[in-house]
Amino acid sequence: GAPPAANDPMWGYFTAIAGQDGEVDAEELQRCLTQAGFTGSYSPFNLETCRVMIAMLDRDYTGKMGFNEFKELFTALSGWKQNFMMFDQDRSGTVEPHEMSQAINAMGYRVSPQVLNAIIKRYNKGGRIFFDDYVACCVKLRALTDSFRRRDSMQQGSVNFQYDDFILCTMAI
Amino acid sequence: GAPPAANDPMWGYFTAIAGQDGEVDAEELQRCLTQAGFTGSYSPFNLETCRVMIAMLDRDYTGKMGFNEFKELFTALSGWKQNFMMFDQDRSGTVEPHEMSQAINAMGYRVSPQVLNAIIKRYNKGGRIFFDDYVACCVKLRALTDSFRRRDSMQQGSVNFQYDDFILCTMAI
Numbered sequence: 001g002a003p004p005a006a007n008d009p010m011w012g013y014f015t016a017i018a019g020q021d022g023e024v025d026a027e028e029l030q031r032c033l034t035q036a037g038f039t040g041s042y043s044p045f046n047l048e049t050c051r052v053m054i055a056m057l058d059r060d061y062t063g064k065m066g067f068n069e070f071k072e073l074f075t076a077l078s079g080w081k082q083n084f085m086m087f088d089q090d091r092s093g094t095v096e097p098h099e100m101s102q103a104i105n106a107m108g109y110r111v112s113p114q115v116l117n118a119i120i121k122r123y124n125k126g127g128r129i130f131f132d133d134y135v136a137c138c139v140k141l142r143a144l145t146d147s148f149r150r151r152d153s154m155q156q157g158s159v160n161f162q163y164d165d166f167i168l169c170t171m172a173i
Numbered sequence: 174g175a176p177p178a179a180n181d182p183m184w185g186y187f188t189a190i191a192g193q194d195g196e197v198d199a200e201e202l203q204r205c206l207t208q209a210g211f212t213g214s215y216s217p218f219n220l221e222t223c224r225v226m227i228a229m230l231d232r233d234y235t236g237k238m239g240f241n242e243f244k245e246l247f248t249a250l251s252g253w254k255q256n257f258m259m260f261d262q263d264r265s266g267t268v269e270p271h272e273m274s275q276a277i278n279a280m281g282y283r284v285s286p287q288v289l290n291a292i293i294k295r296y297n298k299g300g301r302i303f304f305d306d307y308v309a310c311c312v313k314l315r316a317l318t319d320s321f322r323r324r325d326s327m328q329q330g331s332v333n334f335q336y337d338d339f340i341l342c343t344m345a346i
Binding site for chain 1: 198200204219221224228231235236273278283284285287288291292294295296297310313314317318321330331332333334336337339340341342343344345
């Protein structure tokens with residue numbers, strides 16, 4: 001029979017991108033996001049960002065995305081795009097460091113000025129932050145915060161990590 | 174007077190790469206490593222890997238490298254290149270997943286099969302690991318392990334992280 005998702009308007013789009021194996025890998029996601037205009041230019045969407053996005057959603061550790069993860073990602077991406085455009089007030093396609101700090105605060109993350117500074121140093125190109133790097137930052141911050149919170153069951157703001165678990169949480173993203 | 178490094182044979186090379194500001198940023202490092210043939214092909218050395226390498230050595234959080242960090246990086250890169258070639262037994266310019274696991278063990282990291290599996294999922298392209306991704310993996314594993322060990326002063330294999338410190342250690346790399 002038809003797969004349960006066959007009535008979903010995004011199903012045809014997904015299967016076209018996913019190809020024969022029925023899952024989306026990082027290269028396929030890169031082509032898809034570049035063609036969908038998510039970079040705001042002709043340059044390809046950052047492949048590393050695609051890998052990090054897949055790693056974030058890849059609960060079965062296959063390195064690929066099924067249909068539900070793909071839809072989840074598109075929803076998150078649309079939210080980040082809106083957020084980014086709200087802070088990119090001069091419509092340059094990039095945000096400035098202080099706008100990036102505001103955006104991170106607006107998303108509800110409570111981090112120190114030192115952390116904001118380190119994040120901006122890491123994700124800027126020539127003093128500005130492009131959308132694909134912005135997304136890489138959002139994805140990573142969300143995944144790290146989720147990992148931390150899952151372990152901080154008493155909500156004390158601190159977690160005791162074993163070495164192996166620390167590497168597992170941090171190496172794949 | 175001349176800078177203290179002026180007698181060093183690498184000083185001229187460094188200043189040519191660093192340009193006017195006297196420090197090497199990620200784009201300058203990418204050009205340098207691509208021209209030096211570190212990718213083993215004409216494709217550019219992964220820019221994300223360059224950013225991670227600079228973040229690892231960037232003790233003053235400027236996002237750039239001075240001369241001493243640059244030399245330190247070249248030493249580390251030469252070591253990783255030798256290591257990579259040792260495991261790339263068919264001289265394909267890539268290593269296979271099981272060779273990658275052996276290499277990580279040979280570097281002295283003690284991680285579980287689950288972690289090795291997650292690392293390989295993250296850094297492979299089409300089932301093989303290229304040199305620039307291999308370096309990204311080595312750099313990140315080293316930086317995370319160093320951060321962990323600095324906090325694990327009693328060498329108990331576990332560390333209590335505050336949220337802000339956890340994000341600081343993990344977001345920039």
